Amino acid sequence: MPGLNLTRQEASQRAETVTKVHSYRVDLDLTASDTSFPSTTTVEFDAEPGTSTFVDAVTERVHSVTLNGKELDPSEVSDGVRISLPDLESSNTLTVVADAAYTNTGEGLHRFVDPVDGEVYLYSQFEVPDSRRVFAVFEQPDLKAEFTFTVRAPKTWNVISNQPVDVRDEESDSDVWHFGTTPRISSYITALVAGPYAKVSDSLTTSDGRSVSLDIYARRSLMEYLDHEEIFELTKQGFEFYERQFGVPYPFDKYDQLFVPEFNAGAMENAGCVTILEDYIFRSKTTQAMIERRAITVLHELAHMWFGDLVTMKWWNDLWLNESFAEFMSHLSAAENTRFDHAWTTFSAMEKTWAYRQDQLPSTHPIVADIKDLHDVQVNFDGITYAKGASVLRQLVAWVGQEEFMKAMNSYFTKHSWGNATLADLMAELEATSGRELKSWSQAWLETAGVNTLTPSIEVDESGMITRLDVIQTAPNEYPTLRPHRMTAGFYDFVDGKLVRVHGVEFDVDGEHTEIPDTAGRQRPALILLNDDDLAYAKVRLDDASFDTARKHLRDFENSLPRAVVWGAAWNGTRDGQIPARHFVDLLLDNIGAETDSTTILTQLRNLATTLRMYVRPDAQEETREKAAAGLWDIAQGAEEGSDQQLQFVQAFAAHATSDEQLDTVEALLAGNSTLPGLSIDKDLAWKLLTALVAAGRRGSEDIEAAAEKDRTSTGAQRAAQARAAIPVAEAKEKVWQQVVESHELPNVIQRAAITGFTMTTKDSLIRPFVSRYFESIERVWTELSHEISQQIIGGLFPQIVDRDVLEASEEFLVQLGEGKDSLKRQVMEGRDAIERALRVQAADVIS
Numbered sequence: 057m058p059g060l061n062l063t064r065q066e067a068s069q070r071a072e073t074v075t076k077v078h079s080y081r082v083d084l085d086l087t088a089s090d091t092s093f094p095s096t097t098t099v100e101f102d103a104e105p106g107t108s109t110f111v112d113a114v115t116e117r118v119h120s121v122t123l124n125g126k127e128l129d130p131s132e133v134s135d136g137v138r139i140s141l142p143d144l145e146s147s148n149t150l151t152v153v154a155d156a157a158y159t160n161t162g163e164g165l166h167r168f169v170d171p172v173d174g175e176v177y178l179y180s181q182f183e184v185p186d187s188r189r190v191f192a193v194f195e196q197p198d199l200k201a202e203f204t205f206t207v208r209a210p211k212t213w214n215v216i217s218n219q220p221v222d223v224r225d226e227e228s229d230s231d232v233w234h235f236g237t238t239p240r241i242s243s244y245i246t247a248l249v250a251g252p253y254a255k256v257s258d259s260l261t262t263s264d265g266r267s268v269s270l271d272i273y274a275r276r277s278l279m280e281y282l283d284h285e286e287i288f289e290l291t292k293q294g295f296e297f298y299e300r301q302f303g304v305p306y307p308f309d310k311y312d313q314l315f316v317p318e319f320n321a322g323a324m325e326n327a328g329c330v331t332i333l334e335d336y337i338f339r340s341k342t343t344q345a346m347i348e349r350r351a352i353t354v355l356h357e358l359a360h361m362w363f364g365d366l367v368t369m370k371w372w373n374d375l376w377l378n379e380s381f382a383e384f385m386s387h388l389s390a391a392e393n394t395r396f397d398h399a400w401t402t403f404s405a406m407e408k409t410w411a412y413r414q415d416q417l418p419s420t421h422p423i424v425a426d427i428k429d430l431h432d433v434q435v436n437f438d439g440i441t442y443a444k445g446a447s448v449l450r451q452l453v454a455w456v457g458q459e460e461f462m463k464a465m466n467s468y469f470t471k472h473s474w475g476n477a478t479l480a481d482l483m484a485e486l487e488a489t490s491g492r493e494l495k496s497w498s499q500a501w502l503e504t505a506g507v508n509t510l511t512p513s514i515e516v517d518e519s520g521m522i523t524r525l526d527v528i529q530t531a532p533n534e535y536p537t538l539r540p541h542r543m544t545a546g547f548y549d550f551v552d553g554k555l556v557r558v559h560g561v562e563f564d565v566d567g568e569h570t571e572i573p574d575t576a577g578r579q580r581p582a583l584i585l586l587n588d589d590d591l592a593y594a595k596v597r598l599d600d601a602s603f604d605t606a607r608k609h610l611r612d613f614e615n616s617l618p619r620a621v622v623w624g625a626a627w628n629g630t631r632d633g634q635i636p637a638r639h640f641v642d643l644l645l646d647n648i649g650a651e652t653d654s655t656t657i658l659t660q661l662r663n664l665a666t667t668l669r670m671y672v673r674p675d676a677q678e679e680t681r682e683k684a685a686a687g688l689w690d691i692a693q694g695a696e697e698g699s700d701q702q703l704q705f706v707q708a709f710a711a712h713a714t715s716d717e718q719l720d721t722v723e724a725l726l727a728g729n730s731t732l733p734g735l736s737i738d739k740d741l742a743w744k745l746l747t748a749l750v751a752a753g754r755r756g757s758e759d760i761e762a763a764a765e766k767d768r769t770s771t772g773a774q775r776a777a778q779a780r781a782a783i784p785v786a787e788a789k790e791k792v793w794q795q796v797v798e799s800h801e802l803p804n805v806i807q808r809a810a811i812t813g814f815t816m817t818t819k820d821s822l823i824r825p826f827v828s829r830y831f832e833s834i835e836r837v838w839t840e841l842s843h844e845i846s847q848q849i850i851g852g853l854f855p856q857i858v859d860r861d862v863l864e865a866s867e868e869f870l871v872q873l874g875e876g877k878d879s880l881k882r883q884v885m886e887g888r889d890a891i892e893r894a895l896r897v898q899a900a901d902v903i904s
Contacts (some may be wrong), residue, residue, distance in 0.1 A: 077201035097192040103144040112188035113193040152192035160803040162320035165722025172277040177251035179316040247326035264305040297393040303466040325360030340740035344654035354388035372433035380445025402655035404620040407443035414439030448591040456490035506535025511597040541565040546588030547581040611650030633900035637671035645687035670894040685712040697734030710748040743775035781813025811852035854887030
C-alpha cells in the first residue's frame, strides 16, 4: 500500500466508489495512556456494490476491523496508514477499533504539558490530512458526512468539539462527554480540544434570531493575560458584517475560540470550534502590528464558517480560493466595521510583500495550482494561495462592484450549502450578478504565474511641464503574460510641509504601453506614484526624481497607504538590484522614525534585517550594520515614550548592535543601568536583549539558565531554546544539529525556536561546517518525519551563506534527487534562489 500520501486520482476514484458517506460515530478514551488513546469509529456509507476501496487510519495498532458484520484480519487489511475494504455492498457499516498516538508536532491530536502547573492540554489539528491520526476516515474534502463524537476524559477537564454537549455522564474517576451530531461537513474541519482549559463566555443573536454562545478558552496559567473583551467585540463585529454582506445567517450552533499551545499556524477554522495560536495572548507589551494581526486572524477564521465550512472545495486545487476569500474578507471587514480602519495599509505592507516575494521564486505557480497529491497541497499554504489570491480578489471586487460580488456570494452559499463547490461555480454566480464575462480575467489572473512590473515613462518640456506620461508593463521571461490592471496614478506635491496628492487619475493598464490620460499639460510633481490606491497586484517602480523625493521625504506623506506603496516599491527595487542595498538602508533610517503604521514598521525592519545580512556587499556589511544600529538607537531615543515605535526600534537596535559601545548599551538596558522613559523591560523584551547579547558573545549559558529558571513557562522554554542555540561557538551549533536533525527530540515550537537561534549569527564560519551535512541529511528528514517537522528543518536550516559554494551544493543535490519528491525539490529550490538573488543584489550594491 502507499504511504501517507494521497493522490488526486486516488481521491477521485474513491469518490466514485463511495457514493455517499452518511455518518461517523467516533468514541475516544483520553484516560488510557500518556502516549496513545483508544479510538473506535463506526462509519455508515453507500458504495458501488462489489467494489473495493480503503479508509484512512494512521494508527499504532488496529485491534479489529468489522465490515458489514464480517471480521477482517487487521494484519491483512491494515498497514498502519490505510485499511483495505473489499467487496462493498450498496449500504455499508464499518467499525474500526484501534489505538492512535498523541503527537508533539502540532498534527493530529497534540499533547502538551504546561510547565507552570504540570497540567495536560490536548488539541486537534486536522488540515490537511490528519483527522486520520485520530479516527478512521475517508480523508478527502468532498466526502462530507455527519459526525458524532463521544469522549472519555479526566473529571477536571473540559472537552470541546464542533457541536454543543448533549450529555455529560459523570463517573467515579472520569466523565464521558456526548456531543451533538454535526451538519454535513468535511473531516478536516472536525475538532477535539480537551484539558483543564478555563473559559469566559458571551453570546449574540444571529440574523435569523438564534442565540449563539461565544466562548473563549485558554490554559489556566494564561487567563490573567487574556483580553477577552476585545476578542468578543471583534467577533461580534465580524458576525454582523458577514451576515449583512452575505445575506446568510451564521450556519453553526455555537462559536468557540480556543487559544492552544504549540500551534503551528495562526489559527484553524474548525466548524464552530476555532483553534488559535496562543501567542495571541500577550503576557508582555506587544506591538500594534501583533494586535492587528490577531484581529485579522479572528476575522479570517470567522469568514471560513461560510466559505470553507458551509461550502467546501471539492479538492485541494481550490485551497487558494478558500484562503484568499477569508484573507480578503478579513481585511474588508476590519477596514469597514472595526477600529482597524487602516487594514488595507497593513495588507499592502505585509501580505503584498509576502506575495511579491513568493511570486518571484522558482516555485511560483498559478493561483489555481495543479494539486496532484497531498504533498503538493502541504507546501502550497504560501504567499500565492493567501496573499496574491486575496490581492486579485480585491481587484476583482473593485471591478465587478462590492454589491454585485456579495449578491453572488449569497447565491453561491444558498445553492451549495453543506456541499462542495468549485471555482467554476463561483465564477458562474459572479457572471450572473455582475453581467461581466470573467473567463478571460480568470485566464490572465488565476491560470498564469508571475508578477508584472509597471514603470512610469515621463516626458517633460523645458519648463517642467509633462508632455506625455506612459506606463510600461513588463513580465519575467519565464512567465510573459501581460495582464489588465485597474489603478490610480497619484501626483504628490508639498502642501504645508506634507506630501499631499494634488491630482489622481484612475485608468486601465492594458498591454505593454499605456498612456495615462489627463496628465499631459500638468506641471511635473515632486513624486508620481503608480498604483496609488494599491488596488492592482503589480510591482511598481519610481522614476529617478520620485525616488529622490521618497528618499528624503517618505516620512512626509500625509496618508499611510501611499507611504506603504512607496515602501513596497523601494523594497522591490532593492531586491531586484535596481536600488543599491545601502541606499535602501539610508532611506529606511531617514524615514522609519516618522512611520505611524505598526505593521509597516515591522515589515520594513524585517526587510532591513534581510538587507544587512544578505544584500549589502560583504566588504561593507560590518560598517553598515553598525551604522544601522546607531541610527535605530537614535530613532528609539526620539520615539514617543511608551510607544509602539519605541518598542520596535529598541528590539531592532538590540538585534543589530555590533560595536562594543552598542553592546554596552544593550547590557545597560537589560541590567536596568540605562533606561528610556516609558520603556518597560518586561519578560519578553528581556529575553530579546539577552539573546542579542548571547549571539554577540557577551552573555552565555549561565545567564540563559538563570533567565529560564525565572520564566518557567512554555514561552520561557521557547526563548531559552533560541538563546542556547544562538551561543556563537561550534559546540552549541552542533548540539542543535543533533537535537533537530539527528535525534528529532524536540517538540514543534521548541524545534522552531532552536532553528531560529542556530541561524542568529553573522559569522559564516559557524554555519559552513553544516553545509555538506545539510544536503546529506534532508532527503532522510523529508522521508522520515512529518510534514510540519521536516518543513521546519529543510527551510529553516538551509545554509544562509551568500556564496557560490552553497549554490553549487544546491545544484548538485537537485541533480541527483530522484522522481516523486517534488515538495522536497521545491523547498531546496527556494533556498537556492534566495542565495542566487542575494549574489545579484550584492553585485548591484555599488555607490559612486
